[in-house]
Amino acid sequence: MTAELTRLTAELRELRARTGLSLAALSERTAYSKSSWERYLNGKSLPPRQAVQALCRIANEPDGRLLALWEIAESDWSGRAAVPAPAAEEPQPQPQEPPEARRPRGRRLTVVLASAYAVIVVGVALLLFLLPDPEAPKDEPPSASAPYSLAPQCRGADCEGRDPMRMVCGIGPDTLTTYRTATGAHVELRYSEKCGASWARVWGARIGDRVEVTAGGPSRDIRIESSTDAESYVYTEMTEAHNGSTVRACFRPASADGERECVEARVGKAANTTRPPTPQ
DSSP states (O other): OOHHHHHHHHHHHHHHHHHTOOHHHHHHTSSSOHHHHHHHHTTSSOOOHHHHHHHHHHTTOOSHHHHHHHHHHHHHHHTTTSOOOOOOOOOOOOOOOOGGGSOOHHHHHHHHHHHHHHHHHHHHHHHHHHSOOTTSOOOOOOOTTTTSOOOOSOOGGGGTTOOTTTTTOOSSOEEEEEEEOTTSOEEEEEEETTTTEEEEEEESOOTTOEEEEESSSOOEEEEOOSHHHHTSOEEOOOEEOOTTOEEEEEEEOSSTTOOOEEEEEETTSOOOOOOOOOOO
16 A cells, blocks of 8 residues: 555545444435445555545535545556556568578577577576575564554654654544634644544634644644645644643744644543643
């Protein structure tokens, strides 16, 4: 599975979880069977473009960002992303020599032996090229669930500063709390127990708005850069978190007179939303 298909699968699984629909119920509300949705949501096959649109419609999610991700995944899946090899030149017909001008048998045998020798040399060179380097580190054996593994790709400190979707941490995370800002944007604190990391998700924001998140360590932030960002979910990078960590997100509106608003929650505890601090 390509990284793009892994990310698309994680996004689709999260959308399906948000709808609360079973595979059977999803099948009843779309043109695709229960078994088809099982393949799409487990990365076993690339869903059709129309299936992505259907799930976005049911989840009330703008489809622009997911369709762009689908285009990339489909390109890799179909092989269109590969660089095409240059077309081989058509061999030019060689003029036939008259019988009396043909080479003697001994000379033909020499040419055949030379050709065979060239083939052997090329074969040995290819074999040496393809053999693994004994000094190079050996790759780890693939997991038992390959090639369709949706296991998290990082844990704890290894997730610091990484994309939650690309690292497959966005499948079934906990929502610690959701906060609606004065401008109407929504900020949500997310936590993945399997990845040991947290991040913020924002939607309904405006171009230029910024969100940052921290769990007592480095801060990670994201800025709304375009109308596509403003019309869909946008995620910060992850920061390491664990049971008992206090995760805090702060929203900074683009407008100069807008106030900074913060929300926090503790992992493993009841959500505790804090009000925006009083300006000093």
